[in-house]
Amino acid sequence: MIKSLDSAASGMLIQQTTVDNIANNLANANTTAYKKSRMEFQDLLYVSKGNFTGKADPDQQVLSDMQIGSGAKSVANVKSFGQGTLEESNRELDVAIDGQGFFQILVNEETFFTRDGSFKIDAQRQLVTSAGHALEPAINVPENTENIIIGNDGTVSAKVAGQDQLQVLGEIELATFTNEPGLQSLGGNIYRETPASGEPEIARPGEEGNGVLRQNFLERSNVDTVSEMVKLIVAQRTYEINSKVIRTSDEMLSMTNNLIR
Incomplete structure (x- = not known):
């Protein structure tokens, strides 16, 4: 349960960084020769939960080995040097x-x-x-x-x-x-x-x-304002979904704490 909290929190963090980057691109939409930038992300470490027998398979001979990811992180902010108008x-x-x-x-x-x-x-x-x-x-x-x-x-x-x-x-x-x-x-x-x-x-x-x-x-800058606005909407919705994961995980933890033997 705690892993879901950490994974969702990392998702919210990278979406916040994405919005910061989009805001900078839009702020420079009329800056002479400005070049837009885009964020790049990677998934984090995976934890093996073993195969269907509940045991780890170091030789990876069983394709049903369960791996649970730990979220995502931002790794680069890449400039796009495409020609501006x-x-x-x-x-x-x-x-x-x-x-x-x-x-x-x-x-x-x-x-x-x-x-x-x-x-x-x-x-x-x-x-x-x-x-x-x-x-x-x-x-x-x-x-x-x-x-x-x-x-x-x-x-x-x-x-x-x-x-x-x-x-x-x-x-x-x-x-x-x-x-x-x-x-x-x-x-x-x-x-x-x-x-x-x-x-x-x-x-x-x-x-x-x-x-x-x-x-x-x-x-002119090579910022496409329509494209940036679409990215902004996607980042906002993804942020909301990750926050919902945190709320759901918190509710499940609360239910566990309230169990009566």
């Missing part, structure tokens, strides 16, 4: 990645990665993210720049007042990983490489499997 912004410093790849940015002299291409020009005339992190390799924008052109291949050019020819400012390179879900999410649309993700492979957009850049566009 590209939305036109009509702003020349907005750049979306159409396909695989991450922008490289510097945070406290360390290289991190992001899909958020809503760039700005800081006081040093460098291209930076909305949080002020410089793009890597650095792109410096001259004074009196009238407009900036970012090609699909990552080439950044500027039309400077008084000059007839476009001035090439540099190139945006993209990083790809063997195992993207292995990246560590740090918040602020920033990721850090880990041993699980592998080392980044750097290449120009459109080369070696990298996506291409789309100027005047931003990538």
